Structure formats: structure tokens, C-alpha cells
Amino acid sequence: MRYRLYNAKILSPNFESIIDGELHIDDKLISYIGDKLLSVESNDYDRQIDCHGDLLIPGLKNSHTHIFASFGRSKSDNLPLDRWLSEVIWPTEAKITGDDAYVLSLLGMAENIGCGVTGICDMYNHEIQRAKAASEIGIRIALTDSTNDFGGVDRIEDNYSILNSFDELVSYKLGFHAEYTTSKQLMQRISDIAHKYEEPIYVHNSETSKEVEDCLSRYNATPTEIMDSLGLFDYGGCGYHCVHFSDIDFEIFKKHDMVAVMNPCSNLKLASGIAPYYRFVDEGIKTAIGTDGQSSNNGNDIFREMYLTSVLNKVTSSDASKVNPIDVLKSATLGGCQCMRINNCGTLDVGSLADITVIDMTKPNMQPMLNPIANIVYSANPSNVKMTIVNGKILFEDGKFTTIDYDYVLKESNSICKRLYSL
Amino acid sequence: MRYRLYNAKILSPNFESIIDGELHIDDKLISYIGDKLLSVESNDYDRQIDCHGDLLIPGLKNSHTHIFASFGRSKSDNLPLDRWLSEVIWPTEAKITGDDAYVLSLLGMAENIGCGVTGICDMYNHEIQRAKAASEIGIRIALTDSTNDFGGVDRIEDNYSILNSFDELVSYKLGFHAEYTTSKQLMQRISDIAHKYEEPIYVHNSETSKEVEDCLSRYNATPTEIMDSLGLFDYGGCGYHCVHFSDIDFEIFKKHDMVAVMNPCSNLKLASGIAPYYRFVDEGIKTAIGTDGQSSNNGNDIFREMYLTSVLNKVTSSDASKVNPIDVLKSATLGGCQCMRINNCGTLDVGSLADITVIDMTKPNMQPMLNPIANIVYSANPSNVKMTIVNGKILFEDGKFTTIDYDYVLKESNSICKRLYSL
Numbered sequence: 123m124r125y126r127l128y129n130a131k132i133l134s135p136n137f138e139s140i141i142d143g144e145l146h147i148d149d150k151l152i153s154y155i156g157d158k159l160l161s162v163e164s165n166d167y168d169r170q171i172d173c174h175g176d177l178l179i180p181g182l183k184n185s186h187t188h189i190f191a192s193f194g195r196s197k198s199d200n201l202p203l204d205r206w207l208s209e210v211i212w213p214t215e216a217k218i219t220g221d222d223a224y225v226l227s228l229l230g231m232a233e234n235i236g237c238g239v240t241g242i243c244d245m246y247n248h249e250i251q252r253a254k255a256a257s258e259i260g261i262r263i264a265l266t267d268s269t270n271d272f273g274g275v276d277r278i279e280d281n282y283s284i285l286n287s288f289d290e291l292v293s294y295k296l297g298f299h300a301e302y303t304t305s306k307q308l309m310q311r312i313s314d315i316a317h318k319y320e321e322p323i324y325v326h327n328s329e330t331s332k333e334v335e336d337c338l339s340r341y342n343a344t345p346t347e348i349m350d351s352l353g354l355f356d357y358g359g360c361g362y363h364c365v366h367f368s369d370i371d372f373e374i375f376k377k378h379d380m381v382a383v384m385n386p387c388s389n390l391k392l393a394s395g396i397a398p399y400y401r402f403v404d405e406g407i408k409t410a411i412g413t414d415g416q417s418s419n420n421g422n423d424i425f426r427e428m429y430l431t432s433v434l435n436k437v438t439s440s441d442a443s444k445v446n447p448i449d450v451l452k453s454a455t456l457g458g459c460q461c462m463r464i465n466n467c468g469t470l471d472v473g474s475l476a477d478i479t480v481i482d483m484t485k486p487n488m489q490p491m492l493n494p495i496a497n498i499v500y501s502a503n504p505s506n507v508k509m510t511i512v513n514g515k516i517l518f519e520d521g522k523f524t525t526i527d528y529d530y531v532l533k534e535s536n537s538i539c540k541r542l543y544s545l
Numbered sequence: 546m547r548y549r550l551y552n553a554k555i556l557s558p559n560f561e562s563i564i565d566g567e568l569h570i571d572d573k574l575i576s577y578i579g580d581k582l583l584s585v586e587s588n589d590y591d592r593q594i595d596c597h598g599d600l601l602i603p604g605l606k607n608s609h610t611h612i613f614a615s616f617g618r619s620k621s622d623n624l625p626l627d628r629w630l631s632e633v634i635w636p637t638e639a640k641i642t643g644d645d646a647y648v649l650s651l652l653g654m655a656e657n658i659g660c661g662v663t664g665i666c667d668m669y670n671h672e673i674q675r676a677k678a679a680s681e682i683g684i685r686i687a688l689t690d691s692t693n694d695f696g697g698v699d700r701i702e703d704n705y706s707i708l709n710s711f712d713e714l715v716s717y718k719l720g721f722h723a724e725y726t727t728s729k730q731l732m733q734r735i736s737d738i739a740h741k742y743e744e745p746i747y748v749h750n751s752e753t754s755k756e757v758e759d760c761l762s763r764y765n766a767t768p769t770e771i772m773d774s775l776g777l778f779d780y781g782g783c784g785y786h787c788v789h790f791s792d793i794d795f796e797i798f799k800k801h802d803m804v805a806v807m808n809p810c811s812n813l814k815l816a817s818g819i820a821p822y823y824r825f826v827d828e829g830i831k832t833a834i835g836t837d838g839q840s841s842n843n844g845n846d847i848f849r850e851m852y853l854t855s856v857l858n859k860v861t862s863s864d865a866s867k868v869n870p871i872d873v874l875k876s877a878t879l880g881g882c883q884c885m886r887i888n889n890c891g892t893l894d895v896g897s898l899a900d901i902t903v904i905d906m907t908k909p910n911m912q913p914m915l916n917p918i919a920n921i922v923y924s925a926n927p928s929n930v931k932m933t934i935v936n937g938k939i940l941f942e943d944g945k946f947t948t949i950d951y952d953y954v955l956k957e958s959n960s961i962c963k964r965l966y967s968l
Contacts, residue, residue, distance in 0.1 A: 192909075192912065192913060193913065195912075195913065195915060195920065195924060196915050196916035196919035196920050196923060196924070197915050197916065199870065199916075199919050199923060200865060200866040200867075200869075201865055201866065202864070202865045202866075203865075206865070229909050229912060229913075230909075232909040233908075233909035233910050236908065236909060236910075236928075237910075387852075387856065389860070390853075390856035390857060390859060390860045391855075391856045391859060391865065391923070392859075392865050393859040393860050393862070393863050393864055393865040393867075394860070395860065396860065416910075416924070419923070419924075420919070420920070420923040420924045421910045421923065421924040421925075421926070422910070423910065423924075423926055425926075426849065426852070426926070429810075429849070430813075433810065433813035433814045434813060436813060436814060436815075436816040437812070437813045437816050437817070437818065437819065439816070440816050441625070441816055442623060442624055442625045442626075442629070442814065442815050442816040443623040443624065443625075444623075444816075446623075447622065484955060485656075485659065486615075486652055486653075486655040486656035486659060486951075486954075487656050487659075487660075487839075487844045487845070487846065487927075489615065489618075489652060489955060489958055489959070490615060490616065490618065490652075490958045490959045490961075490962040491959065492618060492619050492620050492962060492966070493619035493620065493622075496619035496622050496843070497618065497619050497843070500618075500619060500622060500814070500842070500843040500844065501618060501619070501839070501842075501843045501844040501846075502844075503844070503846055503848075503849070503926045503927050503928065504910075504926050504927075504928040505659075505926065505927040505928035505930075505944075507928075521928075528909075531909075532907060532912060535912055535913045536912070536913045536914065538913075539913040539915060543915070
């Protein structure tokens, strides 16, 4: 399809300015960004869209979630991380079939698309079903296994081979759940696989102080240190949460050019702490932003995460000048691409993949429009998402999903939960 | 007008359960709540609305804002409270005319109505213009002056008389800006007025640690203590922010049955701190929730405030079990009525004022629907607001304002800001 989006505001590739003009999409790629065309051949386009001043930004990325976790939404809101996992999440997960995971993945992806998210970095089991859901809906996804001592490692190499040639929107990354759920022997085995394929490792890291303390007493090393010592980061990687970091941990992330993924809502809700985003930025470490799963957040609202990534660091540093909104928007877009290891969808450039979030700037929360980028980070919410475009395809427009049978997803999701909880 | 809202879910007056049925509105009041009627005379209603399972809750209240502060949105995001006030807000406020305040109030009220807010507790100058805007739009408002050493006190008694008989939706409360901007002599004069009319006092209180430290070195007393010692709270009152509270401050609030208003976003963004919401609740002190102005928040999104009121207290207490979502929803609805001193619009009861927020529960962020109340506090955002009803009148429905010429407001607001900042 060929689209012309005109009367638009378009975020520049350096995130520092906004141009008034138009953007064209030809199949999967951005084919034109520039001034308004004065003469237009209408049959050059399948559709011409008057943006009425809406702002086009690189697609927002949710760089850490567990996409089918909505079965746990509002089901156990008052437990700390360890009890929440062992008493609610793990026992319920054990009952989830592949078909359940597929339907709940559709629901989770719908939530993300409706919030303007074009790409997801997703850790869970039921890898094939998640890939199938993403491929059918048309959202970009980097899948990781949640391998740990309870299982998963035997599937890694098959998944690597199958899912990296499954669909152009789908990639499969090596990873495991976390140090505290994975023995040293198993981590070594995963490191060997990472070396064999020369791939980075995606893993939860230093989410709670208990996790770090337990690891220190186990190995006399932080989770980052022990994982690094096993060679797990020799080809880089991503750390999810990164709340409780030592000076050495920062050094290790820097040395291996790793990505630290912030998940502020989940860290607040599980009382885990507040990650030092500004320090990662100051140290020149790559950062991205994610929501974590719906059972610990309890939403998949990337706007709420952007807001908190900024303002929480103002309050922890007792310094309102900390954190530039441009950095935060970069983390939520370009940083997400770095996390997914995709080079050409983090900025709006001619030739880049057409992964675009269209923001309605006319709603009162975005007005007066004195600083559109700050407005996105500090004032926007999902009601400002006008359109979500992935790979040149419109997946969401004016509140409607174009590729999802949403009534079916709604009915099936509730029926699955009734069975899971014997309601 | 007589409305029948059927196929609805309706929050019970104790906030603990939800009934499936219908709610009727007759003029300004709720006239029926109960099971679905089996036979209906269609000419008994001006309009019958199929809610398709939407949830009806008591109207959300924004219990502290500065309604026309959007002129400062994203204009100075990186300054602490004292510099932000003295370098940006106060110099710009000085240029704002009554006409500007009226137009920007319409914009601020639109933002609130679009977020499901039915009532506002609002502190600023330009009282008449704010009252005019609220009355025209049809939103409920309790106005307070921002009197301080720079002026305002001479207007208080006239405003009290004029604005308390202006419109049934408008009330005028006694108040002033804050201890740190108001001399002891002036506070005494305001206390005398409070005693004359036997009225409570609305005031910013203990927002920053600097404010408390300065007050301690000035009077050897906290702001709450010095204001109490002047008799300002003899008829009760509301404290905005209440971040840095001593044991004695809690006692004073309890003794005078005062309301503590939480403003978590603004307190994070200005690096002021995190208010001890759970302690107010544990002590049995009344609580409400507000956004503060758009120049310090930078939105007027009451859902974001509800979320943070809860989860910030989980992380500060390192206890994920702290804060019950039912308490938070009560603070944002019933607590707001207590703040505005209105007895009959905080719960959905027959005979109560028809101030109602209708929440769309079908969007993916509210599904599966395992716990609707927790979903509202932890997962909802303004895209879930289907309808905002005040005094029996629908002000907002499906993204459209019914009583605001929004195109005019948008154009004028931007033109005002161009003048204010010489853009």
C-alpha cells in the first residue's frame, strides 16, 4: 500500500525539532519526508490521510513485557515480588495451554497497539503461539524464552532456528528468566549457546534488593557480575529492570554496550524500588523502556512508563532538573530498536521501516502546544494515540483495531480466566 | 432531562461491590438504581442509553488544581518549586488578563471533563472568570483565592458573598496560597474572616522540605502548627500536597477533621517528595486526590494520580501490600466531595446528585475483568472515559464535548500563549 500522510508534524531524526509537512509510505518503508507537496497525483497513493496537525513519531516500543500476563491483572495486587510469583503467577501459569497463551497474547498485543506501541520485546514461554499472534496481527516482536531451573533450555536452539525464519516481524533472542531462578550450571549452558551463535542475552537483572543480596551471599558477586563472569554478555545483551545497580554493574553494562530497560510502574507496584535512569544516561549506557507484564503493572501503557522514567528520577535525586524529556522519548523509540537489534525503525527517515505512532495533539492535555516533545513525555496518555502503523500497515486507527477480531478476543480471554480461576 | 442508562455495571455506595442493572437520572438527581426493568415506557425518558457493560462510578473529583495553568505546560520542566514559581509562573501570571484566564479555564475544564472529572477544587486568582467558565460549561467547582502577601485578601469577603450565590454549581471557599508566601499578620486576618463566617480554610501545606524547614526556623513550628495556632483550622479545612508531615501535623489534621489532598505527579515532577497517603488513611484522616496545575504536573489526568497515590506508597514503605485500591477510588470520588463540602454526590445513591463518570470496560487495558475497582486504579487511563455527567447533564461523550466550543478554545488558548511569551 502507498500512503500519503499530510498536514502532519514530523519528529526530526535527532529528536530535537519538528517539521510541518508530509510523510509517505511505500509498502514497508518511509519513502518521503518533507514540505507539503503542492501538486499531487491522487492515483499515486492508495490513501491520502489529512493529519490535521497530528504529530508523527517513530513507533513507541515496549522493551520488556510478558505479553499474555493479563490473566493476572488485578488478581493479586498486594504481594511483594517473591510471593506474587510463587503464590499466584507460577501456579496459574502452569494451567495455561498454548491456545490460552495465543488468545491472551492477542489481547496483550491489542493493548499495546492501542497505546501506540509498534514493537515489543517479550519474554515468556509458549513461544510459537506468541509468534503466531504477532505475525497475524502485524506487530513487530522480539521473543525471548523465560528459561529457568524449571525448564525451557532444551527448546532454545530449536526456537532460535524456527522463530528467526518464521516471519519478517518476528525475531527470537537468547535469554533466560533471572539469576535467582537459574543455577550456575544452567547459566553456563546458556552462555555456551550464546557463544555458539554469537548472540546477546536478555534477562531480568537486579530487580529487587533481595535478589541482589541473595546473589551476593551465594556468589559474593552481584547478578550482573556473576552473569558477566560466565561470559553471558560477551555478545552484549539487555537487562530488564536494573533497579539496584553497583558501580561495577554500570561498568559491565558500558563495557559490553548493553541496554538497560526501565520498568518504573512494575517496580513501584511490587515495591521493588526506583531504577537510576539518569545515571545510565549520564554514563552513556543505552536505555529502553518497558511496561513489564499486565499482572504486575497493571497496564501496558508506555506513556505512563515514559512519564515515570522521568519524574521518579527527579524525586530520587531531589533535583527537578534531572532527566531531559528528549532522552526519555529516545529511550522509548530508538532505544527499543537497539534493544530489539533492529537498525532502521528508531527514527523517521526516508528508507526506514514505516513503524510510526501518530499522536493527536488537539486534545486539551496537549495544548497549548508550547513544547510538543515535553507534552508527549509529561502530558500524553493513550487517548492521544490516533494511529499505530507497523511495517507500513495501519493496525489501529481512531480507537479501532484493523487486524484483530476484538470481540472474539474479549469473549475468549474472559472464558479462559473463568477456567483458570474456577470462577 | 430524564435519562435511562441500562446494561450498566454500577458501583455500590460502599465501593465494595458492583451491581448489574440500570440507573436513571431525573433532572439533577439519580432517581433509580437497580435491576434491569423488564417493561419500559419509552416516553418516560428523553434518552435511553445502552451502556454495553460500562461501569458507572461516582464522578471523579480533582481536589486540587490551578485550572488555567496550562499556559505553563511544558514551559519550564526542569526547575525546582521555588525557582519555577519565581522565574516562570509568577512573571507570566502577572501578564494574564481576565479574558485570558476565562479562555484558559475553559481549556483546563475541558481537560478535566475529558478525563472523567465532574468536580474541581480550584485555587487561583481571576475568581469571577473561573466561575463564569465553570457555570457555562456545567462543571461543579469549589473556588478558592490564591491570596498571599502580594494581594488578594481585600477581595475575599466580596468573593464570598458574590460567588456563593453565583450558580448552583459554584461555591467559594476561604483560603490563601501558603504559609511561605503569607505573613503572620495576613494569616491572622484570614483567620478572623474564617471565624466571622465559620468556614474552613484551603491552603497549600508542607509541599517541600524547604518550606517546612524555613517555617521551623521562622516560627519554631511547622506550617500546620503555626496555621493551627492562629485558629485558621477552627472550622476545619483542606491541605494541598501534605508531603512532609510530622506526628503533630497528623494530630492537628485529625483533631479538626481536615482533608489531606494528595498530588503525587506534581510532587514527583518538582522533586518535592512523596506524601504518606497510607498513614493518612491509617490515622482515619480524610483524603482526596488532585492533579495540581498543568504547569507542574503536566497534565490534569486524575487516573495517573490515583495510580501513583497507591503505588508510590508501596515503594516508600517497601511493602507491596500497602494501600487498598478501594481507599484510593474513595479518595478520588467521595473524598473530593468531602473536600468541596458537598454531601450528596460522593456515592451512587437514589436521591444523590447525578455526577457520574462512565468507564468503558471493554478496552484491552480493563480486560479480563477480574477486579473492576483495581482495574480503575491500576490500569485505567483517560481513553477509558466514555461519558462525564454533572448535575444530570452529559458534558462529554465518546470524545466530544457537548457544552464547549472546543475549536474556539483551542485557537484562542494558543493565541494567548503567543502573546504571553512573545512567540
